Amino acid sequence: MNFCILIFCWKPPRVAEGTRPDGRGIIIIIIIIIIPDMRRSNFWCRSAHFQNGHSTGSRFYALPDMRRSDFLCRRRPISGAHTWAERHQKHGRRQELLFDLRDINPFGRPAETVRKYRGFLGKTGYLAAMQHRNILYFLIQGDVLPSPSDYKPSLLVLTANNWLLRLSASTGEVLEKVYLASHCKFRYLSWDVPQEVMVVKSAQQKLPAAARQVGIQRSVLFFLAVFRVLPLSFIGMLELDKKIFGNGMTDAMLSHNMLVVTHSAGLVRLYSFQAISEQFTECQVDLGQECSWNGKAGIVGKYPFGIPCNIKITDTPDLLFEVSSLENTFEIGGYPWHYIITPNKKKQKGIFHVCSLKDHTLAKNGIQDMECSSLEPDWISFHQDTSGRVLHVGPSLIKVLKLKESENNAEQQEITEDFVIEANRGDNVKNSVTVTAFGRVVKKRMTLLDDDPGQETFKIVDYEDELNLLSIVAVTQIGAYGAAHLDLHCNEYGTRLKSIPFAESWDVTYNHEVYFDRNVVVHIEEKPSRIFSCYVYHMTCSSSKEDEDVKKGKGERLFCEKMGKTFEVFL
Template sequence: MRTEECNVCTLLIKRSSGLFSNGAGTINRKNLKILRKLLCQDTTTFKWVWTKQSKCPIAYERGRIYFDNYRSCFSCTTSVPGLLYEIPKCNRMEKIEDALLCECPVGETLPRHSDYGASLIALTANNWLVRLSANTGEVLEKVYLSSDCKFRYVTWEAAQETVVVKSAHIKGPARSTQTGSQHSLLLYLAVFKVLPLSVVGMLEINKKIFGNTVTDATVSHGVLIIMHSTGLVRLYSFQWIIHQFMEKELNLRQECIWNFGNGIVGGYPFGIPCNIRITESPPVLFEVSSLESALQIGGYPWHYIMTPNKKTEKGIYHICALKDNKVATNGIQDMQCCSLESDWIYFHPDESGRIVHVGPTQINVLKLTDLQNESGDCLVTEDFIIQARREPKVNPLVTVTTSGRVVKTRFSQLDDDPEFETFKNVDYEDELDLLATVKVTQAEMEGVACLTFYNNQNGSLIKTLPLLESWDVTYSHGLFFDRDTIVHIEQKPNRIFCCYVYKMICGTPEEEKESKRSGRRSSLYCAKRSLDLK
């Protein structure tokens, strides 16, 4: 099938002439196609436009940067990030501890007008689940969870549809500790539908039901996932559990009679009763023993990635068929990295069924191919490889000290040697279908980072951009590539967090030549470093 290649001018003329379909999705796809073409031009670069520091962790999601425990929000949709809203200061018990950005669903009729805008689903320190307007910070809904435990985390069970609120691990009473008896209750999980906000149920994870080795649990994509200290991971049908063990359906803001008492569901202090009580072990859908209980499921046909439950197997990944636990042909992936930090692997977020394996010196993008045999086996092959620029460094394997002692080294060079390019971050821009990687090289006691864009389909290099700020590999970093914006969030010493924002700019070939000739980039770097020193 031939794909039509149009330049940006042709696409703009067609759009202004109304030659595109009237569908919003079609127009949006054409706009993103224009943006991608502009970004891939040689004269397009990214310019540092904004920096802000904070004493609290910084979060970024879909064009919004959150500071001060989500109290202030800055929008990145303009040329320079600007304050969108700021919530009045509150005491530490009312601060937001975790949050998710919820977008308005398309094509659905919602009960309230406020439901049609983006909102922030936030969890406060005093166990309130709050829905805030993502544009004004106004409180739209509040639900009190419980007084029995401390809730700490909120995650998606199904993206933009269902959320799971998880409590911290529940400590046993002092009396049971003194007598040596074991406390069986581990944690609580509360599940909610969003837009409109409604409660699915609250359930407890009990060691008497799932075993004494249970260490953690969550709900994802209709599956209850139980993790054990032995490395065992077990999956159960959450819908089956609801059908079998739900004692009573709950409706928010409605009166409920519970355990010889009554109250308003979601109101203080009644909260959300534990209406799903698992009294016996549910049937296991799937189980596997993996190192550190690490398990990923994805691909097509369905496969999972795990590491055999032995410390000696760390860094070796097995890609197995979900239907029969059989390792795929060429399904054992081992980069044999000689590095301080281990490699990592995951299913590609572009829903192509591919697998991304990232090491310090290279990125392997793998694909699953059906062998078309009777057993339905799959073959793991390399789709493409992205490699860091390396020069061989010759170090003697045997050295002699001044005292005459012979010292033998086990290896000549680390794969993550700071003097050479090392992959530190990989991000995927789904709307532009581009891979963005961060490569760091140590120079003059500072980490120099560059951002490199690759074609997601074939791994071809598109362009490389230097980051003005240094990259300290001893601290955590987060990099987000979102359309025409790059956001870099880093942690500095003394728990200082810093956010850098870059914006895409398009120049002419003459401006690009003049910029290279005058060394404007180096002067910008020097100016930026002087600002950091101040």
Template sequence: MASHEHSESACSKCPLVLPLTPAQKRRTKMSITELLDLRSRGVFDAATLATQNLKLMRSLVLQDNKNFIKVWSKTSKSPVRYELGKLYFENFQSCYSCIDSQPQVLYKLSKPSSKSEKIEDALLCQSPLENTLPSPSDHKPCLLTLTANSWLCRLSTETGEVIQKVYLSPDYKFRYLAWDLPQERFYVKSVLNKPTPLARQAGISQNTLLHFAIFHIFPLQIVGIMEINKTVFGNGVTEVNLSEGILAVSHNKSVKLYSFENLINKYMTNTLTLGEQSPCNGGGIVGNYPCGIPVNIQIKESLPVLFELQYGGDGMVEFGGFPWHYIHTPPQKKYKGTHHICSLADDTLAINGIQEMEGYSIESDAIYFHTDLSGRVLHFGPSNINMLKIRHELNSGLPCEVAEDFSITACRNNNATSTVTVTSSGRTVKRRFHQLDDDPAQETFRMLEYEDELDLLAVVAVTDEGGEGRASIRLHDNKSGELLRTIPLEEPWDETYQHELYFDRETLVHIEQKNNHFCCHVYKLHPNGTLMLYKASSQPLFQFPRPLPVDSGVI
């Protein structure tokens, strides 16, 4: 994202913003040269400029004479993470920027002196531009890290310098960071207390399951710490998450949803402020060592349940759509392998709401609400990707209808071998199906990534060539499903290992796990072997405002 200084200097050079002429408005398409000329003369306003920039980028990415070339590779013994143009290695100790023609080191932190200082989890935070915050440092993007010894730290994304530190607790083992409201409110979760075999044998039962610490991020302020226990939430709790103000408590084959806002309003005993004394803390400073942050949300009775659902399959429940719907697999055995799309208002099954991916495969299909906020549903399988839409007629009294928007099909050899064979003894044997849908000898879809700024679907398709897997990235239009371009990857794709793919404008990042190490490959868009968007000094010719990522709404 361009800095404020860059924007101000640009505005001072082009103080006059001219409107588009009627002839220009009537034209639906312009060449890249025309768009660049109009932009240089200040014809577009800020919002239109951002839109035109992304249209330019999409057009360049889809040109056949612009190739994605692997410019950089690196191996690591620890997992590699990619976030908004940055690569993190060695458990967040090393950070590389992917903005230049190839990744460059931004900073390297000193190695922790003990295992207690190890970073357990991290979140990348982007400050809001529309708010005035108390401190200048609050406006800068930061990496929020959680260490094994319960320190919550804000690090500069450019230097790795510690901006702020908060001590959580000496008593609870916090391990996980996640967003409740993206870029607004997050939570820190402790490990789930499970009874040891000796405790079970002795009949000892622990009431406390885990603890939640909830924070506002800009500026960093504590909301409170709460305890999840068996007295309030019952036995058999397997997972607890917080998303969009909804507390989701999973049990064996069921999930219950609670209003977190109502919970705070009713059960918060004291308001806490970081850096100030609190009676809940024995007079200690909130967020300082050794006291940390006290529990100030104390639930002592059963809570009203907003929504409860029994589920089967892998236990995944998705919420989304317009109007609100949820996707689940009922627990009954006859529904195994199917996905039911139901109204959240009255649990009514939508017309054509039972979705099933026909065929045979080793890995199961996946279904979820599309992250483009269109309310559509993506049903992903090894040979087909179905984009579904939910139709709703106002005041009709009828359930919503699930209809196909478009479908993407893998390129397969339809000349399958005969299903009937004759043995040497003359016995006829008939096979039940031609082949597996994820047969490595045929083109198989392995994963899908959505690039929201370019409005493109990136589908990883893998085929077998000479006994090894070869992957290509198929770029499809998000609105129509039309195949626009195919990008081959240089490295082989071993399906026995885990893979991750990130598509970020002109950058492709492929992370693969091989035995006990990880490999990271970075591809950049080049025309004829020369990097497209950068001068020799590695300074960008132009930059685009980057919107914040949107969570998929999975609970």
């Protein structure tokens, strides 16, 4: 435990001549504040000073920091006169608490009493604000994690031999290791609840060829192991059996506490994972505990015992939702809840329907068709910023759509455009000139594809939640090589704020992945024969002169011996 001592000295004002002093002297007030150790608990304080009885023109709000176990206070300038309720309704943000400093002291006088403000912030903590003598204190409290290593930024890694590792993001040190199982191969990591619950999925279970020739069939298709990440703890493992979910089952996943099962006929079925775990869990165990399972005894998470399959589904769970969609495409989100599908007909490919989850009614303007003429199809999904908006991405066009209440029907939602981002390109019509054997000139007009390599084409669209930016990778094929750049757009209005050119060339025939996280950009390129190249960019604040040099192309050309290429470097 740490503590600090605050000493306040107060001297009464001088009395006028000819009046009798009241005998008051200097008053000394000593306050001892005990502060928990930052390494052992997730308390965090911040103060905001007042000037002349008024706030400094700032709003403070709190939201979960996805990379830490506590909640942080962040400061943003006041934009407009929206109250917290209006902002909450407008953007649909959850677990957000906003204090307007002007509302705490509306009369412009120094506060004489201590005021406390508390707000619930999800399952793990609360925020408290206290004002005393023109200083506003924010105190954010949450659960204490059991191990000091739980507060370190970490990476979760799944190895080929079924080990789940938690590594330190800064040093690579192994903080925790869990052995999963020996009866199946685990291949995939995904989030059930982002930053809270993680799912480890096995490869599809197949029998050897000899067993299949004899006629032996295996009904179990997948295994799902579910973990809570803060701290790392075991929730349960379940097997997905065709005898329970139907012979047409092709895949399954967990998302936002829902078990999503897809079928070969295009059906998508949703079940409650919470109801399944409560009904079919045979025994509750945690990592490090001694356990006996199927005639074997060992420690959960240790080799060779692993983790038990403690959720045995013996009967078909209650069905929550069912819909038919082409190629099992299915998205759910929005406020109120809506889902996006493609009608289960081949001629409907590329056409998306936005429907209400409550009664399956189609939203007004809910049929979205970009009418793209391209090799790669357009795609649609709900925005990752939890605003309830919809992203519709094509080769040359990005539409950000929003749901709003229909003017004529209060129970129906309407799809409207929020903003549109267009690629920088000219006319899609190309004139070709040929000369016949008799010398006659023939002109032909050819319509280019929307994703023609010679035109700027959108390849990757992502969202950076901490900076509230849309990141868009645009590629243009110039000669034998392609040039790509990463554009950062305002998430609220779509304005392009910055463009970052990639130094390496971009071959459109290779597989590419781009990750943007705060000030780091990572580009992973997969070449033939599974040869991977990784390029890492770190963004720093530059002067206006450096920005002008970048715009004018004034940089130093350096040769990289390892890559065998020349790059232009701006220092």
